[in-house]
Amino acid sequence: MSTSQRDAQRRSTLGQRQALTSLENNLALLPARRQVLEAQRERAAVRLAQARRDLADTRITAPYDLRLDEVAVELHQFVSAGQRLFEADSLAAAEVEAHIPFTAMRCLLGSVAPAELPPGALDLGERLDLGAIEAELALVGAPGVGWEGRVVRVASGLDPATRAVRVVVRVDHPWRDARPPDHPPLQRDMYTRVRLSAPGPETWMVVPASALHQGELYLADGEDRLVRRPVSVAFAQGELAVIEAGLAPGERVVLDDLQPAIEGMALAVRRDEAAEARLAARARGEASTGERP
Numbered sequence: 001m002s003t004s005q006r007d008a009q010r011r012s013t014l015g016q017r018q019a020l021t022s023l024e025n026n027l028a029l030l031p032a033r034r035q036v037l038e039a040q041r042e043r044a045a046v047r048l049a050q051a052r053r054d055l056a057d058t059r060i061t062a063p064y065d066l067r068l069d070e071v072a073v074e075l076h077q078f079v080s081a082g083q084r085l086f087e088a089d090s091l092a093a094a095e096v097e098a099h100i101p102f103t104a105m106r107c108l109l110g111s112v113a114p115a116e117l118p119p120g121a122l123d124l125g126e127r128l129d130l131g132a133i134e135a136e137l138a139l140v141g142a143p144g145v146g147w148e149g150r151v152v153r154v155a156s157g158l159d160p161a162t163r164a165v166r167v168v169v170r171v172d173h174p175w176r177d178a179r180p181p182d183h184p185p186l187q188r189d190m191y192t193r194v195r196l197s198a199p200g201p202e203t204w205m206v207v208p209a210s211a212l213h214q215g216e217l218y219l220a221d222g223e224d225r226l227v228r229r230p231v232s233v234a235f236a237q238g239e240l241a242v243i244e245a246g247l248a249p250g251e252r253v254v255l256d257d258l259q260p261a262i263e264g265m266a267l268a269v270r271r272d273e274a275a276e277a278r279l280a281a282r283a284r285g286e287a288s289t290g291e292r293p
Contacts, residue, residue, distance in 0.1 A: 065092065069088055092172070109128055112198050135149040137193070151170075169196075205242070231243050
């Protein structure tokens with residue numbers, strides 16, 4: 001055999017040995033590859049089972065009756081965890097946050113505060129009888145449209161812009177008696193006017209704020225002569241002044257601004273029944289014709 005043939009046979013033998021080694025290596029790796037494939041198959045099965053459970057959980061059941069407002073997704077759209085789907089409002093109740101001036105709210109809460117506070121009561125609803133406060137809501141710009149409500153809580157802190165007390169008024173079943181367009185239901189973003197009232201612990205006299213002259217009232221005595229009487233004002237609200245002391249029922253208050261106002265001067269007294277009616281309506285929280293409450 002020639003040298004070239006021997007070298008060719010040697011190269012062929014080496015190639016076959018390398019091929020055999022490669023086959024042996026591949027054969028040795030087959031169990032490991034099988035285990036990897038089995039693990040991938042199990043992981044895919046787990047993902048499939050999780051997807052089936054997620055699909056079964058895509059049915060959303062409301063805990064109570066709702067009215068959809070804004071829907072942020074479409075049918076068959078993929079959504080991720082934490083994505084907002086829609087906004088909805090409860091049909092059972094609607095809440096309005098009314099901003100009440102601090103001085104007015106202080107007088108209102110004073111009328112429903114018990115003589116003695118229960119020991120250990122920290123919640124404001126336990127210390128005050130909020131159910132004694134009557135709440136009426138009126139739709140601004142729509143005369144005659146309103147709802148009866150109740151005060152459920154006083155929010156913590158004051159309004160940062162107006163420094164007013166934030167009182168939450170709840171209207172139960174705002175859709176029950178709805179008759180659009182004459183009487184629409186109370187809905188989100190409606191601008192309403194809230195009137196809160198409560199029976200006071202005692203009866204006070206109310207006069208127009210314009211009748212006060214530096215802490216004095218002008219009165220007409222039995223002989224129609226001017227009497228300047230210092231009075232104590234409990235508080236003022238709008239165009240009204242609540243007199244705490246210094247005025248008795250039946251006394252006649254002079255509403256005109258007398259110039260000059262001399263004690264004992266003769267007066268031409270005339271009873272203004274229209275002014276009395278307006279004063280009584282304002283004291284009850286009502287609005288006279290053409291007036292805003």
